[in-house]
Amino acid sequence: xxxxxxxxxxxxxxxxxxxxxxxxxxxxxxxxxxxxxxxxxxxxxxxxxxxxxxxxxxxxxxxxxxxxxxxxxxxxxxxxxxxxxxxxxxxxxxxxxxxxxxxxxxxxxxxxxxxxxxxxxxxxxxxxxxxxxxxxxxxxxxxxxxxxxxxxxxxxxxxxxxxxxxxxxxxxxxxxxxxxxxxxxxxxxxxxxxxxxxxxxxxxxxxxxxxxxxxxxxxxxxxxxxxxxxxxxxxxxxxxxxxxxxxxxxxxxxxxxxxxxxxxxxxxxxxxxxxxxx
Amino acid sequence: xxxxxxxxxxxxxxxxxxxxxxxxxxxxxxxxxxxxxxxxxxxxxxxxxxxxxxxxxxxxxxxxxxxxxxxxxxxxxxxxxxxxxxxxxxxxxxxxxxxxxxxxxxxxxxxxxxxxxxxxxxxxxxxxxxxxxxxxxxxxxxxxxxxxxxxxxxxxxxxxxxxxxxxxxxxxxxxxxxxxxxxxxxxxxxxxxxxxxxxxxxxxxxxxxxxxxxxxxxxxxxxxxxxxxxxxxxxxxxxxxxxxxxxxxxxxxxxxxxxxxxxxxxxxxxxxxxxxxxxxxxxxxxxxxxxxxxxxxxxxxxxxxxxxxxxxxxxxxxxxxxxxxxxxxxxxxxxxxxxxxxxxxxxxxxxxxxxxxxxxxxxxxxxxxxxxxxxxxxxxxxxxxxxxxxxxxxxxxxxxxxxxxxxxxxxxxxxxxxxxxxxxxxxxxxxxxxxxxxxx
Numbered sequence: 001x002x003x004x005x006x007x008x009x010x011x012x013x014x015x016x017x018x019x020x021x022x023x024x025x026x027x028x029x030x031x032x033x034x035x036x037x038x039x040x041x042x043x044x045x046x047x048x049x050x051x052x053x054x055x056x057x058x059x060x061x062x063x064x065x066x067x068x069x070x071x072x073x074x075x076x077x078x079x080x081x082x083x084x085x086x087x088x089x090x091x092x093x094x095x096x097x098x099x100x101x102x103x104x105x106x107x108x109x110x111x112x113x114x115x116x117x118x119x120x121x122x123x124x125x126x127x128x129x130x131x132x133x134x135x136x137x138x139x140x141x142x143x144x145x146x147x148x149x150x151x152x153x154x155x156x157x158x159x160x161x162x163x164x165x166x167x168x169x170x171x172x173x174x175x176x177x178x179x180x181x182x183x184x185x186x187x188x189x190x191x192x193x194x195x196x197x198x199x200x201x202x203x204x205x206x207x208x209x210x211x212x213x214x215x216x217x218x219x220x221x222x223x224x225x226x227x228x229x230x231x232x233x234x235x236x237x238x239x240x241x242x243x244x245x246x247x248x249x250x251x252x253x254x255x256x257x258x259x260x261x262x263x264x265x266x267x268x269x270x271x272x273x274x275x276x277x278x
Numbered sequence: 279x280x281x282x283x284x285x286x287x288x289x290x291x292x293x294x295x296x297x298x299x300x301x302x303x304x305x306x307x308x309x310x311x312x313x314x315x316x317x318x319x320x321x322x323x324x325x326x327x328x329x330x331x332x333x334x335x336x337x338x339x340x341x342x343x344x345x346x347x348x349x350x351x352x353x354x355x356x357x358x359x360x361x362x363x364x365x366x367x368x369x370x371x372x373x374x375x376x377x378x379x380x381x382x383x384x385x386x387x388x389x390x391x392x393x394x395x396x397x398x399x400x401x402x403x404x405x406x407x408x409x410x411x412x413x414x415x416x417x418x419x420x421x422x423x424x425x426x427x428x429x430x431x432x433x434x435x436x437x438x439x440x441x442x443x444x445x446x447x448x449x450x451x452x453x454x455x456x457x458x459x460x461x462x463x464x465x466x467x468x469x470x471x472x473x474x475x476x477x478x479x480x481x482x483x484x485x486x487x488x489x490x491x492x493x494x495x496x497x498x499x500x501x502x503x504x505x506x507x508x509x510x511x512x513x514x515x516x517x518x519x520x521x522x523x524x525x526x527x528x529x530x531x532x533x534x535x536x537x538x539x540x541x542x543x544x545x546x547x548x549x550x551x552x553x554x555x556x557x558x559x560x561x562x563x564x565x566x567x568x569x570x571x572x573x574x575x576x577x578x579x580x581x582x583x584x585x586x587x588x589x590x591x592x593x594x595x596x597x598x599x600x601x602x603x604x605x606x607x608x609x610x611x612x613x614x615x616x617x618x619x620x621x622x623x624x625x626x627x628x629x630x631x632x633x634x635x636x637x638x639x640x641x642x643x644x645x646x647x648x649x650x651x652x653x654x655x656x657x658x659x660x661x662x663x664x665x666x667x668x669x670x671x672x673x674x675x676x677x678x679x680x681x682x683x684x685x686x687x688x689x690x691x692x693x694x695x696x697x698x699x700x701x702x703x704x705x706x707x708x709x710x711x712x713x714x715x716x717x718x
Contacts, residue, residue, distance in 0.1 A: 116611070121666075
């Protein structure tokens with residue numbers, strides 16, 4: 001029996017000392033975590049896309065609580081998430097309309113022929129660095145899909161014609177594709193924009209016509225036919241004033257090269273079902 | 279003595295037989311000259327003329343106040359037709375001065391320097407004449423002649439390696455104008471107060487070695503060095519290592535080891551500028567490849583369109599599949615014939631199907647051949663993998679910016695990976711993200 005006393009006492013003493021250290025450490029070194037961080041984290045999309053500027057959703061939530069970011073900072077979450085964050089933080093959130101990615105080029109492989117045979121890395125930036133790209137239009141979409149690969153929500157698909165197609169039900173408006181395109185052909189649009197100019201070429205009409213069947217040839221017909229006088233030319237491309245435009249569609253109908261299209265917000269869906277995201 | 283060289287490198291077939299015995303001819307005098315305002319490494323020039331102005335041969339048409347820049351001069355007399363974006367060999371349209379020639383070739387008054395010019399006078403003349411490195415990089419020469427304080431240049435190396443396949447322009451000027459190369463060399467040595475002069479020539483040009491030895495015999499401080507025929511022997515750091523047996527440290531300039539390298543053609547341009555006051559408005563290029571009807575060495579005006587040069591050489595044969603401006607290892611593939619010859623253009627090559635590699639890319643098998651040949655002692659296969667999988671932050675730790683893009687790794691790769699393209703993409707992406715973080 002006496003053999004057991006020594007170990008029990010010594011083990012008990014060690015246990016007590018360690019427990020005391022833990023208690024002191026808990027008191028002295030405790031990191032107080034704001035309960036709101038966890039709550040916000042539950043609301044956030046959780047894709048860690050980085051569009052807000054923070055490395056991931058947790059860091060974004062922490063920045064929200066510390067006031068470094070505003071509730072509307074989550075591009076992917078959009079207005080609904082922003083409103084919920086606002087209610088947790090106790091601030092009023094003014095939300096804009098949901099924005100969706102749009103492609104400012106309509107010249108796919110059928111409309112704009114390649115000017116060279118390209119063999120190399122299948123990457124838009126790599127092609128651009130190589131003799132300015134294989135597309136005959138140096139402003140047009142190269143079709144190697146940097147935007148589609150960059151999209152964290154799998155919302156962009158490259159069509160057989162070599163153009164990106166955005167699925168509005170998956171697109172969160174995070175703007176990552178905008179940064180991914182070396183030719184700046186991705187832009188965010190809301191439903192306020194009724195008509196899209198589907199060409200980004202700065203060339204004159206003749207030069208555009210030589211390289212693309214759907215490029216804007218700067219004929220100014222849209223400017224002339226617009227009953228609202230909502231269209232003006234900026235260089236060789238039309239600019240549509242969203243406030244004046246009443247979506248009558250006359251310009252779309254009259255455009256000889258079909259380079260103006262209706263901006264169908266929330267109506268675009270991908271064609272293939274193969275990669276449908278959850 | 280065994281020819282000197284640097285460690286590693288590759289041995290591509292040199293294909294120089296089509297033009298290496300042909301005399302340099304005067305090229306076409308085109309009706310229209312297109313001078314991109316970005317001709318050299320460094321800053322872009324601003325136009326010094328307006329649309330509609332009359333210009334003479336040698337008149338300055340563009341200049342920049344930046345430190346690293348060289349003015350541009352007109353190679354013809356005529357009228358400035360426009361200053362507008364024109365096709366460039368990079369495949370994009372760049373702002374260019376378009377001059378319509380009147381065919382008279384009236385010169386502006388040119389005055390050379392005195393018989394015994396001071397180093398400062400030479401440097402100023404080199405800048406005024408718009409001289410850039412004619413080996414291909416087009417780096418403004420006067421910047422190299424003005425090393426940072428505390429660094430003295432002891433050895434001037436004149437680069438007559440011409441290690442790129444097909445190219446024979448430098449070879450021919452060494453055979454045909456050795457005296458002028460020597461004169462330019464003496465002027466350059468004077469400008470930087472160098473003690474020794476070397477002329478490095480690959481052994482595949484025995485007649486050039488002979489010609490240069492013949493003219494330099496009387497100069498004890500100038501030595502003609504025979505170098506092994508190997509690519510990239512003509513690269514600055516490799517040439518210094520071969521001749522002086524010292525390595526230039528990464529991120530350092532040749533002047534850190536007391537060396538200055540200039541191309542043979544640059545040397546001639548310096549001589550012409552200092553003796554006759556002529557600015558750099560023409561250069562010797564090689565027009566070759568199986569696709570060219572009659573391959574030639576031509577002295578062409580800077581700004582001559584590729585199409586004019588090719589027509590002058592009898593046009594191309596039908597089977598041409600690739601047009602290259604510059605050498606096959608480091609040149610740029612052209613997507614049209616409208617681009618002009620610029621100061622840095624060393625050749626126009628029209629290659630047929632049997633001259634170019636069939637591209638059939640396979641995954642990297644980690645054979646290490648690219649590491650064996652890389653003259654900069656880098657690990658090219660790692661760059662390839664890092665860029666492919668977007669691990670850009672590790673590129674710099676692996677010294678991607680030391681890469682000279684010579685193409686040896688891609689040449690030797692049994693999987694035919696486009697390694698240089700990966701490296702270029704990696705460098706570009708790194709530079710972009712740096713710029714972004716700087717502006718943020």
